[in-house]
Amino acid sequence: SKKEDSCQLGYSQGPCLGMFKRYFYNGTSMACETFYYGGCMGNGNNFPSEKECLQTCRTYCGIPGEADEELLRFSN
Secondary structure (H helix, E strand, O other): OHHHHHOOOOOOOOOOOOOEEEEEEEOOOOEEEEEEEOOOOOOOOOEOOHHHHHHHHHHHOOOOOHHHHHHHHHHO
């Protein structure tokens, strides 16, 4: 989806001068980090909460979870 594709972008403050604390996904560290958003324009790698950032971007990057390991164990 377009939102998941946004996870690959760097963060963008945009041209406005607001100071809104937001989260962006850092693909290098595979973590959501804070930045200050100006309030207009920018890009889609911009989330109101760390939880929403992780839900959108970490799933997309295919980090295995415990459920995946359980399924693999039973399928062998």
